[in-house]
Amino acid sequence: QKEVEQDPGPLSVPEGAIVSLNCTYSNSAFQYFMWYRQYSRKGPELLMYTYSSGNKEDGRFTAQVDKSSKYISLFIRDSQPSDSATYLCAMSANSWGKLQFGAGTQVVVTP
Amino acid sequence: DAGVTQSPTHLIKTRGQQVTLRCSPKSGHDTVSWYQQALGQGPQFIFQYYEEEERQRGNFPDRFSGHQFPNYSSELNVNALLLGDSALYLCASSFRDIPGGKLFFGSGTQLSVL
Numbered sequence: 649q650k651e652v653e654q655d656p657g658p659l660s661v662p663e664g665a666i667v668s669l670n671c672t673y674s675n676s677a678f679q680y681f682m683w684y685r686q687y688s689r690k691g692p693e694l695l696m697y698t699y700s701s702g703n704k705e706d707g708r709f710t711a712q713v714d715k716s717s718k719y720i721s722l723f724i725r726d727s728q729p730s731d732s733a734t735y736l737c738a739m740s741a742n743s744w745g746k747l748q749f750g751a752g753t754q755v756v757v758t759p
Numbered sequence: 760d761a762g763v764t765q766s767p768t769h770l771i772k773t774r775g776q777q778v779t780l781r782c783s784p785k786s787g788h789d790t791v792s793w794y795q796q797a798l799g800q801g802p803q804f805i806f807q808y809y810e811e812e813e814r815q816r817g818n819f820p821d822r823f824s825g826h827q828f829p830n831y832s833s834e835l836n837v838n839a840l841l842l843g844d845s846a847l848y849l850c851a852s853s854f855r856d857i858p859g860g861k862l863f864f865g866s867g868t869q870l871s872v873l
Binding site: 689746747749 | 803815817861
């Protein structure tokens, strides 16, 4: 079993819809949770960062962390074709160490 | 402000050869991490360098080695290349005092081993 599980998709949604992404994990030591966006042939770009449990909102993006269920989510409101990318969840047990990534979910937003 | 820069962008090698990849961190950053990303997979942690020392290492064989220079730039060396080493190699930088060590990634070096 992988430490971090993420549905690879692809997830296809019409423009303006809400995109819902999630990851589950098994390591209870994880304290830091991140979502990255990766366009084809590019490096991952940090979208959201959360410490411990709770919600965080930044513009059209909302990240949720439920440590009791070992489950994290990312919601993208009013999706745009430019949101078409692969979304990677990542998590870490400490503030400086390695990140454990999910496999990534490919999202396609159709006009 | 230049972000993380990696060179070369693409590289083709044959089995058994050795390769060196280079990374310059984002301005103000002092910590460099290397990740390997196979096609269709998430990045896998190789190792992290801080103060010119390997601070943490992932589950990669000794064929993978690295170095950090006094100006914080870094190299990743891979010896005795295997076909399975074909991947996108990502360098990420961070600053030690930022909570969570938020990483900024370069665009990567695409390595093909034939």
